[in-house]
Amino acid sequence: MPIGPKYSGVTESVLFLLETVGEDVIRSVPRLFYKWRAIEKLAEGKTADEALLLAERFAATTAFAHGLAFCRAVESICGADVPTRARVLRVFLAELERLRQHAGAIQEICESTALVVANSQAGILEEDLLRISGELTSHRYLFGLLVPGGLLCDLSNDACRKALGQSQRALKQLNELEQRLRVSSSFLDRLEEVGFIALRDANAYGLLGPVARASGLVRDLRRAQPYLGYENFDFDVPSEQEGDGYARLRVLFAEARQSVRIMEQAVVALQSGAIHEPIQVRAGVALGWVEAPRGGTFHWVRLTDDGRIARYRIVPPSFANWHGFHLGVEKFAFQDLPIILSTLDLSVAENDR
Amino acid sequence: MFNRILFNLFQVVVVLAFAPLVSGVLSRLKEIVQSKRGPSILQPYRDLWKLFHKDEIVSEESSWIFRFTPYIVFVTPIFVALLIPVLTNYPLFFAFMGDMLGGGFVLSLGGFFAALAAVDTANPYGPMGASRTRMVGFLAEPVFMIVFFTVSLVAGSTIPYIVQEKWVTPLANFFAPSHVLLVLAFLMLILAEGGRIPVDNPTGHFELAMIDESKSLEYSGRGMALMKWGGHDASSRNRARS
Numbered sequence: 375m376p377i378g379p380k381y382s383g384v385t386e387s388v389l390f391l392l393e394t395v396g397e398d399v400i401r402s403v404p405r406l407f408y409k410w411r412a413i414e415k416l417a418e419g420k421t422a423d424e425a426l427l428l429a430e431r432f433a434a435t436t437a438f439a440h441g442l443a444f445c446r447a448v449e450s451i452c453g454a455d456v457p458t459r460a461r462v463l464r465v466f467l468a469e470l471e472r473l474r475q476h477a478g479a480i481q482e483i484c485e486s487t488a489l490v491v492a493n494s495q496a497g498i499l500e501e502d503l504l505r506i507s508g509e510l511t512s513h514r515y516l517f518g519l520l521v522p523g524g525l526l527c528d529l530s531n532d533a534c535r536k537a538l539g540q541s542q543r544a545l546k547q548l549n550e551l552e553q554r555l556r557v558s559s560s561f562l563d564r565l566e567e568v569g570f571i572a573l574r575d576a577n578a579y580g581l582l583g584p585v586a587r588a589s590g591l592v593r594d595l596r597r598a599q600p601y602l603g604y605e606n607f608d609f610d611v612p613s614e615q616e617g618d619g620y621a622r623l624r625v626l627f628a629e630a631r632q633s634v635r636i637m638e639q640a641v642v643a644l645q646s647g648a649i650h651e652p653i654q655v656r657a658g659v660a661l662g663w664v665e666a667p668r669g670g671t672f673h674w675v676r677l678t679d680d681g682r683i684a685r686y687r688i689v690p691p692s693f694a695n696w697h698g699f700h701l702g703v704e705k706f707a708f709q710d711l712p713i714i715l716s717t718l719d720l721s722v723a724e725n726d727r
Numbered sequence: 728m729f730n731r732i733l734f735n736l737f738q739v740v741v742v743l744a745f746a747p748l749v750s751g752v753l754s755r756l757k758e759i760v761q762s763k764r765g766p767s768i769l770q771p772y773r774d775l776w777k778l779f780h781k782d783e784i785v786s787e788e789s790s791w792i793f794r795f796t797p798y799i800v801f802v803t804p805i806f807v808a809l810l811i812p813v814l815t816n817y818p819l820f821f822a823f824m825g826d827m828l829g830g831g832f833v834l835s836l837g838g839f840f841a842a843l844a845a846v847d848t849a850n851p852y853g854p855m856g857a858s859r860t861r862m863v864g865f866l867a868e869p870v871f872m873i874v875f876f877t878v879s880l881v882a883g884s885t886i887p888y889i890v891q892e893k894w895v896t897p898l899a900n901f902f903a904p905s906h907v908l909l910v911l912a913f914l915m916l917i918l919a920e921g922g923r924i925p926v927d928n929p930t931g932h933f934e935l936a937m938i939d940e941s942k943s944l945e946y947s948g949r950g951m952a953l954m955k956w957g958g959h960d961a962s963s964r965n966r967a968r969s
Contacts, residue, residue, distance in 0.1 A: 375851055489760055490757065490760070491760060491762075493761070494761040494762050494763060495762070498762065638869050706856075
């Protein structure tokens with residue numbers, strides 16, 4: 375049974391070849407890379423500022439995380455010391471993006487289970503968070519804020535506090551939504567024990583992000599390899615043991631709470647100061663890593679003497695998690711496929727970089 | 728006599744004209760529940776108008792069944808409208824031609840051809856939808872039989888208007904426990920046969936999760952319009968039956 379490369383409800387292109395017996399999926403072969411844009415090749419020969427535009431734009435939903443990983447790679451080549459205020463603001467924005475992206479993922483899960491009211495409620499929350507981001511930074515998806523060496527424009531403390539207050543209200547509504555979803559038996563029936571990924575498999579396939587953490591594989595780069603001063607923030611890394619769709623949903627809700635917790639601390643930690651330190655370009659190689667909303671993201675950059683990109687490699691979290699897609703889908707029924715797909719929160723655009 | 732024929736025709740016109748409106752009102756209500764504004768209640772009419780003015784594409788691989796089916800799906804609810812009274816409590820002109828059982832058979836003829844046409848196309852989703860619809864049908868049919876024969880047994884007849892009269896005069900009959908239970912069972916049936924949540928999701932777009940929708944995926948233009956209109960008719964008739 376072929377599905378795609380264009381199928382309804384999804385604006386991305388991916389083909390699934392499913393081997394089936396009746397309504398059960400026995401084997402699944404996802405075919406990706408229909409819209410491969412060769413970002414890594416395009417970036418070669420460009421300056422770091424130009425390449426940053428590419429890094430931010432290949433997957434808009436997690437633009438800030440990818441831009442941040444790229445900037446961090448360039449900064450560590452050039453030995454730049456990012457000012458404290460810029461670091462704290464970066465943390466604030468990265469967590470705002472995580473909160474918004476998780477609200478979007480929750481909306482997709484509700485949509486896939488045909489829970490129309492919850493779908494709208496989560497959709498409204500995602501839109502609220504997009505507007506909060508837009509009001510704070512003038513861009514709903516946080517484009518154009520980063521620059522190697524800091525941030526391009528300063529955000530006032532008052533604006534950050536306001537955005538935090540609005541985010542806290544959104545989180546409160548998200549918590550209420552979770553309480554209601556937890557008692558919707560028809561919703562839980564579709565999620566529980568569906569799309570099961572065992573800890574062993576998650577480990578063997580190197581899964582990342584909320585998907586791995588829902589299977590008991592607790593990996594978070596903010597903890598394992600702290601950056602931007604995450605070691606100074608107090609937060610938990612939520613994890614579940616079951617590895618099914620419901621566990622992944624619970625991890626998303628719990629991570630949204632942790633994000634707001636980090637944002638609260640970030641606003642308190644804001645000190646006045648510079649937000650940008652010009653970098654001195656030099657040749658070198660470095661890896662920039664970030665815990666993006668979908669999981670660990672790695673950008674590897676080699677710069678030439680005049681500060682142009684010689685080689686650039688991106689390992690997005692979806693690339694790793696697509697490897698585990700078949701683990702979730704096989705042995706389950708056709709109707710579960712959209713649900714499993716939404717709980718895995720895979721991005722095709724991120725993969726087709 | 729003349730009046731009766733007039734009423735008969737009137738009933739057909741009413742069913743044809745108002746069935747899309749029922750769908751429109753329902754979808755509007757659903758959108759309001761979701762805190763959305765929703766389309767106009769006249770949207771189904773506009774959709775039909777649009778489809779009738781579009782080109783039709785028919786696969787060369789398909790047989791006459793595929794071309795023939797939209798007409799059957801469109802016409803069978805009209806036949807039923809001739810048999811079973813919606814507006815009147817006296818027999819219609821053609822009532823002698825069949826009772827409620829007959830009406831059910833005529834309706835399932837449309838369903839049968841829709842399933843055949845879905846298998847007729849080489850589209851992989853069509854047969855899947857057809858077999859799923861049949862599966863739901865197998866599960867729902869015994870309930871339908873029990874509901875149907877219970878109301879008939881009490882009324883001592885399978886002629887719709889007699890059954891209807893029996894259950895509403897005196898009004899106390901309407902609230903009899905058996906009738907209340909039957910109405911509940913019938914509501915479940917409407918959910919199953921009308922392709923509503925939790926059995927099916929009529930607004931779902933994911934091809935794999937469809938039951939009813941995937942049968943008409945290959946239709947376009949006039950064929951699609953007839954399939955849709957027939958579907959509106961059949962579902963509003965279902966509601967009217969209770």
